[in-house]
Amino acid sequence: MYFVYPGPKAWVQSSGRRLLNGMNQKWFRGIHGSQLVYNTCWEDPRMDRRWMKLDASSRVLMITSAGCNALDYLLDDPKKVVCVDLNYRQNALLELKKTVFKTLSYKDLWCLFGSGQHHSFQSLYGYMKPNLPAYAARYWDEKQHYFRRNKIFPSFYFQGTSGKAAFCFHQFLKRSPKLQHTVMSLLDADSLDDQARLYESIEPILLNRLVCWFLKQPTLMTLLGVPTAQMDLIQSSYPNEGIIEHIKSSLRQALTKTSIHDNYFWQVYIKGFYTRDCCPNYLKKENHAFLKDRVPRIETYTQSLTQYLKETSEAFTHFVLLDHQDWLAHVAPEILEEEWREIFKHAAPGAKILMRSAASRIEFLPAWVTERLSFDEASATELHALDRVGTYGCTFTATITS
Secondary structure (H helix, E strand, O other), X not given: OOOOOOOHXXXXXXXXHHHHHHHHHHHHHHHHOOOOOOOOOOOOHHHHHHHHOOOOOOEEXXXXXXXXXXXXXXXXXXXXXXXXXXXXXXXXXXXHHHXXXXXXXXXXXXXXXXXXXXXXXXXXXXXXXXXXXXXXXXXXXXXXXXXXXXXOOOOHHHOHHHHHHHHHHHHHHHOOHHHHHHHHHHHOOOOHHHHHHHHHHHHHHHOOHHHHHHHOOHHHHHHOOOXXXXXXXXXXXXXXXXXXXXXXXXXXXXXHOOOHHHOHHHHHHHHOOOEOOEOOHHHOHHHHHHHHHHHHHEEEEOOOHHHHXXXXXXXXXXEEEEOHHHHHHHHOHHHHHHHHHHHHHOEEEEXXXXXXXXXXXXXXXXXXXXXXXXXXXXXXXXXXXXXXXXXXOEEEEEEEOO
Protein backbone atom coordinates (compact mmCIF):
# COMPACT_ATOMS: atom_id res chain seq x y z
CA MET A 1 0.00 0.00 0.00
CA TYR A 2 1.44 3.38 -0.93
CA PHE A 3 0.45 7.02 -1.32
CA VAL A 4 1.02 9.01 -4.49
CA TYR A 5 1.64 12.67 -3.65
CA PRO A 6 -0.45 14.77 -6.06
CA GLY A 7 1.89 17.76 -6.07
CA PRO A 8 1.59 21.05 -4.19
CA LYS A 9 -0.75 22.80 -6.63
CA ALA A 10 -3.30 19.96 -6.76
CA TRP A 11 -3.13 19.51 -3.00
CA VAL A 12 -3.70 23.23 -2.34
CA GLN A 13 -6.60 23.35 -4.81
CA SER A 14 -8.23 20.26 -3.29
CA SER A 15 -7.72 21.46 0.28
CA GLY A 16 -8.95 24.93 -0.61
CA ARG A 17 -12.11 23.54 -2.16
CA ARG A 18 -12.80 21.35 0.88
CA LEU A 19 -12.30 24.33 3.17
CA LEU A 20 -14.57 26.52 1.03
CA ASN A 21 -17.27 23.82 0.87
CA GLY A 22 -17.07 23.41 4.64
CA MET A 23 -17.47 27.15 5.16
CA ASN A 24 -20.39 27.26 2.72
CA GLN A 25 -22.12 24.37 4.50
CA LYS A 26 -21.69 26.11 7.87
CA TRP A 27 -23.14 29.31 6.37
CA PHE A 28 -26.08 27.36 4.93
CA ARG A 29 -26.79 25.61 8.24
CA GLY A 30 -26.47 28.93 10.07
CA ILE A 31 -28.98 30.66 7.80
CA HIS A 32 -31.46 27.78 7.73
CA GLY A 33 -31.15 27.28 11.46
CA SER A 34 -31.88 30.89 12.36
CA GLN A 35 -34.10 32.42 9.66
CA LEU A 36 -37.39 32.06 7.86
CA VAL A 37 -36.18 30.99 4.43
CA TYR A 38 -39.30 30.58 2.28
CA ASN A 39 -42.12 33.12 2.47
CA THR A 40 -43.95 31.39 -0.39
CA CYS A 41 -43.74 27.91 -1.90
CA TRP A 42 -41.49 27.59 -4.92
CA GLU A 43 -43.06 24.41 -6.33
CA ASP A 44 -46.03 24.35 -8.69
CA PRO A 45 -49.00 22.64 -6.95
CA ARG A 46 -51.03 22.54 -10.16
CA MET A 47 -48.70 19.94 -11.66
CA ASP A 48 -48.50 18.12 -8.30
CA ARG A 49 -52.26 17.73 -8.02
CA ARG A 50 -52.62 16.71 -11.65
CA TRP A 51 -50.33 13.74 -11.07
CA MET A 52 -51.22 12.80 -7.48
CA LYS A 53 -55.01 12.73 -8.04
CA LEU A 54 -55.82 13.23 -4.37
CA ASP A 55 -59.24 12.22 -3.03
CA ALA A 56 -61.10 11.78 0.24
CA SER A 57 -59.00 8.74 1.18
CA SER A 58 -55.62 10.43 0.58
CA ARG A 59 -53.14 10.93 3.41
CA VAL A 60 -50.25 13.18 2.38
CA LEU A 61 -46.85 13.54 4.04
CA MET A 62 -44.85 16.52 2.79
CA ILE A 63 -42.14 19.06 3.57
CA THR A 64 -43.78 22.25 4.87
CA SER A 65 -41.85 25.00 3.05
CA ALA A 66 -44.18 28.04 3.28
CA GLY A 67 -47.38 25.99 3.56
CA CYS A 68 -49.05 27.36 0.41
CA ASN A 69 -49.09 23.98 -1.31
CA ALA A 70 -50.48 22.13 1.70
CA LEU A 71 -53.45 24.51 1.53
CA ASP A 72 -53.68 24.00 -2.23
CA TYR A 73 -53.81 20.21 -1.80
CA LEU A 74 -56.82 20.62 0.53
CA LEU A 75 -58.87 21.68 -2.49
CA ASP A 76 -58.89 17.99 -3.51
CA ASP A 77 -60.41 17.15 -0.11
CA PRO A 78 -57.76 14.70 1.21
CA LYS A 79 -58.27 13.06 4.59
CA LYS A 80 -55.07 14.47 6.09
CA VAL A 81 -51.99 16.53 5.16
CA VAL A 82 -49.00 16.18 7.49
CA CYS A 83 -46.30 18.85 7.08
CA VAL A 84 -42.81 18.26 8.45
CA ASP A 85 -39.93 20.73 8.52
CA LEU A 86 -36.68 21.01 10.46
CA ASN A 87 -37.07 24.80 10.51
CA TYR A 88 -39.79 25.68 13.02
CA ARG A 89 -40.20 29.10 11.40
CA GLN A 90 -41.63 27.48 8.28
CA ASN A 91 -44.18 25.63 10.40
CA ALA A 92 -44.93 28.85 12.30
CA LEU A 93 -45.79 30.50 8.98
CA LEU A 94 -48.18 27.70 8.03
CA GLU A 95 -49.76 27.81 11.50
CA LEU A 96 -50.30 31.56 11.09
CA LYS A 97 -52.04 30.96 7.76
CA LYS A 98 -54.24 28.29 9.33
CA THR A 99 -55.14 30.64 12.17
CA VAL A 100 -56.00 33.45 9.77
CA PHE A 101 -58.46 31.08 8.07
CA LYS A 102 -59.96 30.07 11.41
CA THR A 103 -60.29 33.49 13.04
CA LEU A 104 -60.22 36.31 10.47
CA SER A 105 -62.08 37.38 7.36
CA TYR A 106 -61.17 36.81 3.74
CA LYS A 107 -60.32 40.51 3.49
CA ASP A 108 -57.74 40.12 6.26
CA LEU A 109 -56.31 37.00 4.62
CA TRP A 110 -55.88 38.92 1.38
CA CYS A 111 -54.23 41.91 3.04
CA LEU A 112 -51.74 39.71 4.87
CA PHE A 113 -50.80 37.20 2.18
CA GLY A 114 -52.09 38.79 -1.02
CA SER A 115 -50.93 42.38 -0.57
CA GLY A 116 -48.23 41.32 1.90
CA GLN A 117 -49.13 44.02 4.45
CA HIS A 118 -51.89 44.86 6.94
CA HIS A 119 -52.09 48.19 8.79
CA SER A 120 -54.04 46.56 11.64
CA PHE A 121 -51.92 43.45 12.06
CA GLN A 122 -50.85 44.27 15.61
CA SER A 123 -54.43 44.42 16.90
CA LEU A 124 -55.47 41.39 14.84
CA TYR A 125 -52.51 39.42 16.15
CA GLY A 126 -53.75 39.81 19.71
CA TYR A 127 -56.97 38.13 18.60
CA MET A 128 -55.17 35.33 16.72
CA LYS A 129 -52.43 34.56 19.22
CA PRO A 130 -54.47 32.28 21.56
CA ASN A 131 -55.15 30.02 18.56
CA LEU A 132 -51.47 29.59 17.68
CA PRO A 133 -49.21 26.82 19.02
CA ALA A 134 -46.86 28.21 21.69
CA TYR A 135 -43.73 28.06 19.52
CA ALA A 136 -45.50 29.85 16.65
CA ALA A 137 -46.81 32.55 19.00
CA ARG A 138 -43.29 33.14 20.34
CA TYR A 139 -42.01 33.54 16.79
CA TRP A 140 -44.72 35.94 15.63
CA ASP A 141 -44.44 37.96 18.85
CA GLU A 142 -41.06 39.04 17.47
CA LYS A 143 -41.95 39.24 13.77
CA GLN A 144 -45.12 41.31 13.61
CA HIS A 145 -43.20 43.94 11.63
CA TYR A 146 -43.10 41.52 8.68
CA PHE A 147 -46.62 42.66 7.79
CA ARG A 148 -46.18 46.37 8.46
CA ARG A 149 -45.52 48.50 5.42
CA ASN A 150 -42.32 50.52 5.66
CA LYS A 151 -40.07 52.36 3.23
CA ILE A 152 -37.39 49.67 3.17
CA PHE A 153 -39.41 46.45 3.09
CA PRO A 154 -42.96 47.31 1.95
CA SER A 155 -44.17 43.71 1.79
CA PHE A 156 -44.05 40.39 3.63
CA TYR A 157 -42.69 38.96 0.38
CA PHE A 158 -39.46 40.88 0.93
CA GLN A 159 -39.00 39.23 4.35
CA GLY A 160 -37.17 36.00 5.11
CA THR A 161 -33.97 35.11 3.29
CA SER A 162 -35.61 34.38 -0.08
CA GLY A 163 -37.55 37.62 0.33
CA LYS A 164 -34.33 39.56 0.89
CA ALA A 165 -32.97 38.13 -2.36
CA ALA A 166 -36.21 39.16 -4.11
CA PHE A 167 -35.87 42.64 -2.60
CA CYS A 168 -32.36 42.95 -4.07
CA PHE A 169 -33.77 42.10 -7.51
CA HIS A 170 -36.61 44.58 -6.96
CA GLN A 171 -34.07 47.32 -6.19
CA PHE A 172 -31.99 46.34 -9.21
CA LEU A 173 -35.03 46.90 -11.43
CA LYS A 174 -35.86 50.24 -9.80
CA ARG A 175 -32.42 51.55 -10.67
CA SER A 176 -33.01 50.87 -14.36
CA PRO A 177 -36.38 52.39 -15.36
CA LYS A 178 -36.14 51.17 -18.95
CA LEU A 179 -35.44 47.60 -17.85
CA GLN A 180 -38.20 47.79 -15.24
CA HIS A 181 -40.68 49.00 -17.87
CA THR A 182 -39.81 46.09 -20.17
CA VAL A 183 -40.11 43.56 -17.33
CA MET A 184 -43.53 44.93 -16.38
CA SER A 185 -44.57 44.80 -20.05
CA LEU A 186 -43.51 41.15 -20.09
CA LEU A 187 -45.80 40.46 -17.12
CA ASP A 188 -48.69 41.90 -19.14
CA ALA A 189 -47.77 40.23 -22.45
CA ASP A 190 -50.68 38.87 -24.50
CA SER A 191 -48.97 35.78 -25.92
CA LEU A 192 -46.01 33.45 -25.54
CA ASP A 193 -44.49 35.04 -28.65
CA ASP A 194 -44.65 38.46 -27.00
CA GLN A 195 -43.19 37.04 -23.80
CA ALA A 196 -40.31 35.48 -25.71
CA ARG A 197 -39.63 38.66 -27.70
CA LEU A 198 -39.56 40.84 -24.59
CA TYR A 199 -37.48 38.39 -22.61
CA GLU A 200 -34.87 38.03 -25.35
CA SER A 201 -34.49 41.81 -25.39
CA ILE A 202 -33.64 41.98 -21.69
CA GLU A 203 -31.74 38.75 -20.96
CA PRO A 204 -28.30 40.32 -21.64
CA ILE A 205 -29.13 43.11 -19.17
CA LEU A 206 -30.70 40.86 -16.55
CA LEU A 207 -27.70 38.55 -16.69
CA ASN A 208 -24.89 41.02 -17.22
CA ARG A 209 -21.38 40.27 -16.03
CA LEU A 210 -21.84 41.77 -12.56
CA VAL A 211 -25.16 40.01 -11.99
CA CYS A 212 -23.65 36.70 -13.10
CA TRP A 213 -20.84 37.16 -10.60
CA PHE A 214 -23.34 37.67 -7.78
CA LEU A 215 -25.40 34.67 -8.88
CA LYS A 216 -22.34 32.43 -8.63
CA GLN A 217 -21.80 33.31 -4.97
CA PRO A 218 -22.82 30.61 -2.48
CA THR A 219 -23.98 33.36 -0.11
CA LEU A 220 -26.75 34.43 -2.48
CA MET A 221 -27.69 30.84 -3.28
CA THR A 222 -27.98 30.13 0.44
CA LEU A 223 -30.48 32.98 0.81
CA LEU A 224 -32.53 31.28 -1.90
CA GLY A 225 -32.30 27.93 -0.10
CA VAL A 226 -29.75 26.33 -2.45
CA PRO A 227 -26.97 24.44 -0.60
CA THR A 228 -23.52 23.68 -2.01
CA ALA A 229 -24.58 20.10 -2.78
CA GLN A 230 -27.26 21.38 -5.17
CA MET A 231 -24.85 23.83 -6.77
CA ASP A 232 -22.55 20.89 -7.48
CA LEU A 233 -25.46 18.97 -9.04
CA ILE A 234 -26.28 21.96 -11.22
CA GLN A 235 -22.64 22.24 -12.27
CA SER A 236 -22.62 18.58 -13.32
CA SER A 237 -25.81 19.07 -15.35
CA TYR A 238 -24.54 22.26 -16.99
CA PRO A 239 -20.77 21.73 -17.38
CA ASN A 240 -20.19 24.83 -19.53
CA GLU A 241 -21.64 27.77 -17.58
CA GLY A 242 -22.89 25.95 -14.47
CA ILE A 243 -25.32 27.96 -12.36
CA ILE A 244 -25.62 30.72 -14.99
CA GLU A 245 -26.66 28.26 -17.68
CA HIS A 246 -29.17 26.76 -15.23
CA ILE A 247 -30.63 30.18 -14.42
CA LYS A 248 -30.92 31.05 -18.11
CA SER A 249 -32.76 27.78 -18.70
CA SER A 250 -35.05 28.44 -15.72
CA LEU A 251 -35.91 31.97 -16.81
CA ARG A 252 -36.62 30.88 -20.37
CA GLN A 253 -38.85 28.06 -19.14
CA ALA A 254 -40.84 30.28 -16.78
CA LEU A 255 -40.99 33.46 -18.84
CA THR A 256 -41.21 32.24 -22.43
CA LYS A 257 -42.71 28.73 -22.41
CA THR A 258 -45.58 29.07 -19.93
CA SER A 259 -48.18 31.81 -19.73
CA ILE A 260 -47.10 34.60 -17.41
CA HIS A 261 -50.68 35.57 -16.59
CA ASP A 262 -51.11 32.92 -13.89
CA ASN A 263 -47.44 32.58 -12.98
CA TYR A 264 -47.79 33.94 -9.48
CA PHE A 265 -44.40 32.52 -8.46
CA TRP A 266 -42.41 35.02 -10.50
CA GLN A 267 -44.98 37.80 -10.40
CA VAL A 268 -44.87 38.11 -6.60
CA TYR A 269 -41.09 38.38 -6.42
CA ILE A 270 -41.02 40.97 -9.19
CA LYS A 271 -43.89 43.06 -7.82
CA GLY A 272 -43.79 42.27 -4.11
CA PHE A 273 -47.48 41.32 -4.01
CA TYR A 274 -50.09 39.11 -5.67
CA THR A 275 -53.03 40.31 -7.73
CA ARG A 276 -56.57 38.92 -7.56
CA ASP A 277 -56.19 37.16 -10.90
CA CYS A 278 -52.63 35.94 -10.28
CA CYS A 279 -52.25 34.34 -6.87
CA PRO A 280 -52.13 30.93 -5.15
CA ASN A 281 -55.45 29.11 -4.93
CA TYR A 282 -55.64 29.52 -1.16
CA LEU A 283 -55.96 33.29 -1.68
CA LYS A 284 -58.88 33.09 -4.10
CA LYS A 285 -62.18 34.20 -2.60
CA GLU A 286 -64.14 31.32 -4.13
CA ASN A 287 -61.97 28.83 -2.19
CA HIS A 288 -62.08 30.58 1.18
CA ALA A 289 -65.09 28.87 2.78
CA PHE A 290 -64.05 25.43 1.52
CA LEU A 291 -60.54 25.77 2.94
CA LYS A 292 -61.71 27.31 6.21
CA ASP A 293 -63.63 24.12 6.95
CA ARG A 294 -60.64 21.92 6.14
CA VAL A 295 -57.52 23.62 7.55
CA PRO A 296 -57.77 21.49 10.74
CA ARG A 297 -56.78 18.54 8.53
CA ILE A 298 -53.27 20.03 8.23
CA GLU A 299 -50.84 19.02 10.97
CA THR A 300 -47.31 20.42 11.43
CA TYR A 301 -44.26 18.81 13.05
CA THR A 302 -40.83 20.35 13.57
CA GLN A 303 -38.51 17.41 13.00
CA SER A 304 -36.96 15.45 10.19
CA LEU A 305 -39.05 13.24 7.95
CA THR A 306 -37.30 10.17 9.36
CA GLN A 307 -37.88 11.23 12.98
CA TYR A 308 -41.56 11.82 12.31
CA LEU A 309 -42.01 8.47 10.58
CA LYS A 310 -40.29 6.61 13.41
CA GLU A 311 -42.78 8.09 15.87
CA THR A 312 -46.01 7.60 13.94
CA SER A 313 -48.18 4.61 13.09
CA GLU A 314 -49.76 6.42 10.12
CA ALA A 315 -49.66 5.00 6.60
CA PHE A 316 -49.51 7.54 3.78
CA THR A 317 -50.78 7.42 0.21
CA HIS A 318 -48.60 10.30 -1.03
CA PHE A 319 -45.12 11.55 -0.15
CA VAL A 320 -44.09 15.01 -1.39
CA LEU A 321 -40.35 15.24 -0.74
CA LEU A 322 -39.49 18.49 -2.56
CA ASP A 323 -35.72 18.54 -3.28
CA HIS A 324 -34.22 17.84 0.15
CA GLN A 325 -32.75 14.50 -0.93
CA ASP A 326 -30.29 16.35 -3.18
CA TRP A 327 -28.63 17.55 -0.01
CA LEU A 328 -28.99 14.27 1.90
CA ALA A 329 -27.41 12.24 -0.89
CA HIS A 330 -24.35 14.49 -0.86
CA VAL A 331 -23.91 15.13 2.86
CA ALA A 332 -25.51 12.15 4.65
CA PRO A 333 -26.17 9.16 2.34
CA GLU A 334 -26.74 6.91 5.35
CA ILE A 335 -29.59 9.20 6.49
CA LEU A 336 -30.99 9.13 2.96
CA GLU A 337 -31.17 5.32 3.13
CA GLU A 338 -32.74 5.42 6.58
CA GLU A 339 -35.36 7.86 5.31
CA TRP A 340 -36.31 5.52 2.47
CA ARG A 341 -36.59 2.57 4.85
CA GLU A 342 -39.07 4.56 6.93
CA ILE A 343 -40.99 5.71 3.84
CA PHE A 344 -41.45 2.12 2.71
CA LYS A 345 -42.57 1.09 6.22
CA HIS A 346 -45.26 3.78 6.26
CA ALA A 347 -46.43 3.59 2.66
CA ALA A 348 -49.99 2.54 1.92
CA PRO A 349 -50.37 0.06 -0.98
CA GLY A 350 -49.60 1.86 -4.25
CA ALA A 351 -48.34 5.00 -2.50
CA LYS A 352 -47.00 7.73 -4.76
CA ILE A 353 -43.70 9.58 -4.49
CA LEU A 354 -43.22 13.11 -5.84
CA MET A 355 -39.88 14.84 -5.59
CA ARG A 356 -37.72 17.33 -7.43
CA SER A 357 -34.02 17.81 -8.01
CA ALA A 358 -31.56 20.42 -9.17
CA ALA A 359 -30.01 17.71 -11.35
CA SER A 360 -31.33 16.92 -14.82
CA ARG A 361 -31.80 13.31 -13.65
CA ILE A 362 -32.06 11.77 -10.18
CA GLU A 363 -29.27 9.20 -10.08
CA PHE A 364 -28.38 9.17 -6.39
CA LEU A 365 -31.00 6.70 -5.16
CA PRO A 366 -29.63 3.35 -3.93
CA ALA A 367 -30.42 0.34 -6.12
CA TRP A 368 -32.50 -1.30 -3.39
CA VAL A 369 -34.75 1.80 -3.39
CA THR A 370 -35.26 1.98 -7.16
CA GLU A 371 -36.08 -1.75 -7.22
CA ARG A 372 -39.21 -1.01 -5.17
CA LEU A 373 -40.38 1.89 -7.33
CA SER A 374 -42.20 2.06 -10.64
CA PHE A 375 -41.16 5.26 -12.40
CA ASP A 376 -43.65 7.29 -14.41
CA GLU A 377 -41.16 9.06 -16.67
CA ALA A 378 -43.74 10.03 -19.29
CA SER A 379 -45.85 11.92 -16.76
CA ALA A 380 -42.79 13.45 -15.13
CA THR A 381 -41.53 14.77 -18.46
CA GLU A 382 -44.95 16.10 -19.44
CA LEU A 383 -45.53 17.82 -16.10
CA HIS A 384 -42.02 19.24 -15.93
CA ALA A 385 -42.59 20.99 -19.26
CA LEU A 386 -45.68 22.70 -17.78
CA ASP A 387 -43.94 23.80 -14.59
CA ARG A 388 -44.49 27.52 -14.01
CA VAL A 389 -41.56 27.82 -11.60
CA GLY A 390 -38.90 26.39 -13.90
CA THR A 391 -36.06 26.31 -11.38
CA TYR A 392 -35.70 22.53 -10.95
CA GLY A 393 -33.67 20.28 -13.21
CA CYS A 394 -36.20 17.46 -13.12
CA THR A 395 -39.41 16.18 -11.57
CA PHE A 396 -39.50 12.62 -10.21
CA THR A 397 -42.77 10.67 -10.06
CA ALA A 398 -42.99 7.06 -8.93
CA THR A 399 -45.31 4.50 -7.34
CA ILE A 400 -44.18 2.14 -4.59
CA THR A 401 -44.64 -1.41 -5.83
CA SER A 402 -43.41 -3.51 -2.90
